[in-house]
Amino acid sequence: MSEVLVLVDHAAGEVRKVTLELLTAARRLGEPAAVVVGESGTAGKLADSLTAYGASKIYVAESAEAGQYLITPQVDVLASLVSSAQPAAVLVPASIDGKEIAGRLAVRTGSGLLSEAVDLDAEGVAAHSLFGGAYQASAKATTATTVVTVLPGSVEAEAASGAGEQVTAEVPAQDAGRAATVTGHQPAEAGDRPELTEAGVVVSGGRGVGSAENFAVIEKLADSLGAAVGASRAAVDSGYYPPQFQVGQTGKTVSPQLYVALGISGAIQHRAGMQTSKTIVAVNKDPEAPIFDIADYGMVGDLFKVAPQLTDEVEKRKS
């Protein structure tokens, strides 16, 4: 059975959830081999989680340069493994970095590139959701290896024990003339809430929230549900909430188990970022708001009455 490479997304010594989802998808296609690119000592901390989700092999590509250059160290490592291991597919998270790594890899190895897959079958056919969820398509590559970026949250991670055999892989020296150097880094503020694209529950506020102060109502509900907080473009443009939390066409795409939209009308630009959520609950005072067309449960009402009551009720059930 041929190998399927999974590029490991990791932060602060931990495997991010999307990697476990990718390992699960990889098992359908072949033998999953996790690829860790990072500074020395990275793979040791990640090995247990990767093995617990079925990695039969863990390629360890460690070098100080891995964090000093943008994108190209990962591309170089994967390209060299594509030529040595001849995998059926390379799965990469559909994050900002992941999409670029996949793009360069596809060009360099002459492979077909499938972007933002929401599912993947045993034949390597990927399902896609297009135009903000209005259209569906499935696509495949005609090349020996397929490079696929997979949307976080779209495949459910399932544990399965793997051999987890560690194999050292080289990080080719970077050519400063062809690569960009990372000279400074200011990590995103990691609050107590889960990261937007990784969260199982997302609670978002829109223009209807009315002010930055009022977003406290959204945050309280999010905290009661253990959710990430999101915002529509209208809320971000009005300065109610910081841009990194924007969900939609020009913001992040999320696919949680539960998406709660408060005071969001549901313009196509917003739906583009959340329509693949498994369950959608919407609260809006306008009964004609388009968000109700896609909501599994719609509540026509004042979010400032409904949300606090919802928060209290969730807290009550927890205790």
Place this chain on the structure above:
Amino acid sequence: MNIVVLVKQVPDTWSERKLSDADHTLDRASADAVLDEINERAVEEALLAKEAQGGEVTVVCMGPERANEAIRKALSMGADSAVHVSDEALHGSDAVQTARTLAAAIGTLESVDLVIAGNESTDGRAGAVPAMVAELLGWPQLTYARKLDTDGQSVSIERESDAGVATVEANLPALVSVTEKINEPRYPSFKGIMAAKKKPVSTLSVADVGLSADEVGLGSAPTQVVSSAPAPPKEAGVKVTDEGEGGVQIVEFLSGQKLV
């Protein structure tokens, strides 16, 4: 400083977008076509760099004849000239082939120092074409820039991603992609619109940029769309009006779905 801006004409996100039934390619006739919003910011950034450093701004676009309108918009903002790669053979090209064509078109221009693109188009959303063009040119990529500085020798950006904000530097020539936070694009002036009509646009075929017709297009694409269809309408959910117990009712619904 010679700057190239990559632009794309896309279906307006406000209009209905679909794929054609015949070959699963974008149905361009069904929707209003516009210059992708992020490209206006790319043009603006190129114009700012030109104003600071001198030089020329060339627009490079791949697309059907109609994409000329998007090119004129970029010229009316102040770009100097354009290269329009337009060829029936390109129909149905995927992201990899698009990047090859754009890189080849850039290759027809002399001594390009900097290529500026939008980070991601609103239709394809692969978010990978700028990186792929950099790969093909063998240049450094500085992508997702919310701030760009160049002295004509090197370039530095603030890159905003999920992981935070990084400072990224490289020597020229290099490729930069910009996010919607980079600037507020200028509106074309009446004078600009009139001047754009006289600016040179060279229309090139696939052969003109040095590729052969069997390297591009639907037939030879390394990926194939197997099927496409409008998403089935989501089953109408429940819609109720809050009578004072709305929050409790939502929790009951969530509890029924085992979500709380």
